[in-house]
Amino acid sequence: MTDEYFMTQALKEARQAQDEEEIPVGAVVVMQGKIIARGHNMTERLQDPTAHAEMIALTSAYNTLGSKYLPEATLYVTLEPCLMCAGAIYWSKLGRIVYGAEDPKNGYRKTTAANWPFHPKTELIRGVLAEECARLMTEFFRNKRK
Numbered sequence: 001m002t003d004e005y006f007m008t009q010a011l012k013e014a015r016q017a018q019d020e021e022e023i024p025v026g027a028v029v030v031m032q033g034k035i036i037a038r039g040h041n042m043t044e045r046l047q048d049p050t051a052h053a054e055m056i057a058l059t060s061a062y063n064t065l066g067s068k069y070l071p072e073a074t075l076y077v078t079l080e081p082c083l084m085c086a087g088a089i090y091w092s093k094l095g096r097i098v099y100g101a102e103d104p105k106n107g108y109r110k111t112t113a114a115n116w117p118f119h120p121k122t123e124l125i126r127g128v129l130a131e132e133c134a135r136l137m138t139e140f141f142r143n144k145r146k
Helices: 003-019 053-065 083-092 130-144
Strands: 026-031 034-040 074-079 096-101 123-126
Touching: 003 026, 003 034, 003 053, 003 074, 003 096, 003 130, 026 053, 034 053, 053 074, 053 083, 074 130, 096 130
Parallel strands: 074 096, 096 123
Antiparallel strands: 026 034, 026 074
């Protein structure tokens, strides 16, 4: 399986968020070529500003494995993680992070430009299916502003 395949799965989660009138961000956690957890934004449904796709997927992965660390896992997320999610990712000791679209307004790089916010052993891949991920966000906000 490729990064593009798993990002497509994260995009399915993002579309589910959009169907629920949430900001369309989706995430999946993968280990040994299998999805072990899924998540999408649920901030409106739960009335919880911390219910980001990454947080939902990470919590599900911890519960699935019975572990608070995920050094062998990869998180695929459709949007650059925010600073809060970057902190959660740091503490999870994730092996890899793969994200799609950049988020210059709210992404982790806005406030951590000079510092690596993830675990030192974490690998970061940016821009996988970036156009499709960005298009979903653009269309969502365009429709909200009508």
